[in-house]
Amino acid sequence: MTPPATTTAATPPAAPAAEARTQSGDGIRTVRHKWTEHGLLFTAPFLLIYALFLIWPLLYGVKLSLGDDNIAGTEAQFIGLDNYAEALTDPNVWSSLWNTVWFTVLSTVPLVLTGLVMALLAHHLRVAEWLWRLSWFAPFLLPSGVVGMLWMWMIYPSGFGLADQMLAAVGLEPGIGWLTDERYAMLSVVLTTVWWTVGFNFLLYLAGLQAIPQHLYEAAEIDGAGPWHRLWHITLPMLRRTTGVVVVLQLLASLKIFDQIYIMTGGGPDDSTRPILQYVYQSGFTGYRIGYASAVSYIFFALIVVVSLVQLRLSRRASEEKAQ
Template identity: 40%
Template sequence: MSTAVAQRNAPAPDQEPGRARARKSGRRSLGRRIWRERSAYLFIAPGMIIFSVFTLAALAFAFYLTFHRWSIIEPDKPYVGTQNYEDMIHDERFVTSILNTIYFTGASVPLTMIIGLCLALLLNQPLRGRAIFRTAYYLPVVTPFVVSSLLWKWLYNGDYGLFNYYLVKGHIIDEPLLWLSDKDLAMPAVVLMTVWSGVGFSMVIYLAGLQAIPHELYESAKLDGAGTLQRIRHVTIPLLRPTTLFLLVMGIIGSLQVFTQIFVMTSGGPVNKTTTMVYYMYQWAFKYYDMGYASTLAFALFAMLLVFTGFQLRLFRDGASS
């Protein structure tokens, strides 16, 4: 019986040659299509070459560096295996940088989104001169981060900064505060600057989402007796869920890679209270000149972003399905 079943399930004698011919025919057909569209491949070739050299090859070389003690000022670059990864796991400063990055992200992203939503709701109303206000709130977004950081560093100055001047004049504080030198105030100061520079982007995205909501839904809710806050809660916020998810993803990814304002305003101080993951990576690369360990930190950040992005994609799919 088993022999009969095996014979029945066995392919016919001419099936294997037929499959081989189909594979060969498919390869010839693919080759003909590539040759027919050769001009298109010539056009994309420069971009593919640049991407391969400056992205794929650089990524592969960076991964190679993680297995070496690669100092840019010493000729000897020994192979150390997984020692860099083991050092990273037991590196307390690296753990501190992760906690600082999480603190920065958890404070800046929600504030930016909430203030951006409030501004979008306000500037979506038929106000006089609202185009001017929209432009004014969006200007910090297009201002380079270095310029914004230098400006806010001057505002925070303990001797002649405007913040201390008006707070002392208003009798809110008795003496000037050292905003960027106080371990308890440095990170909140950087967060405030980041919210100021990013709230315009959230406002514009939320404005686009608000203008995509059909006006008939608000009319129906109003006829049912819903007030302004009820319409915002039951109509606006649910329909802005895709917009909110988009801003959440972009905001967290950007916050995990924060560097410029830390570099310009605090240099990771005081006592590493504002040292983020990217700034710690920068220190190992261009202060201690150990590209091997810096590359290891970079791949740790890459792994974190990869896991987070996968979680966000799943969240997007769940939101779209619901």
């Protein structure tokens, strides 16, 4: 007698597909976890904008500097390093670069020292404290065009400017060419820049002063240290890092001088105040030589990088010596 056939449950054939979907889902979750863990998902919009508006123009500028591109509509050709070779032998490049360095030297020292003195005064003033801080920082908020025109009206030798009236009040002859005489043009621009931008350094120093622990002054005062001793042995050493930041930012800002010189002197008289950025502008948009202007700008960019690296090295060495 034949036994009855038994029915066995068959294994579902869809199990491998389900396992594959599970592995795929795990892979997607792993990738998503890595993106969120390292912050790439959140920084992706910034990185995209950064690459679009900074990295791409930087690379495109290198391409322009290797050709004879212009804005006259003629076809550009690749000429290699000819633009760089010409720029290194161009006397206008060196004179403009010297004007830029000279302005940086003249402006950096008073901007740093004046910002420190203003911060010390504002930090210890107790009468109308907010008014002093507002009035010293307010000029920094003005546009460069407003500042340039304001100072041109004050120092222009017309007999109605503030400078002429002050000279006449002390019995001196008015009518000095503050912006038309080579002896005074650069100094006039430096004075304007100091009045305009010292508020930013003042703000940085004021923040640094407020971060110094008060108990250091109290302990020094108990030990009999006077105001000058507290300044030299507590305040200035504690502001060393702030001073380093201020000096670096001021050097970079002064090297990029353009607006106030272009408005007040136009680079004159006789190109005695023309900075390197104005020469780049004139070469590219007045002389129509975009490729050559790009080469000059990259030479100047290399100079700024060198200055930044030197300053960073000096700051690190000072920190290491202090730690030892």
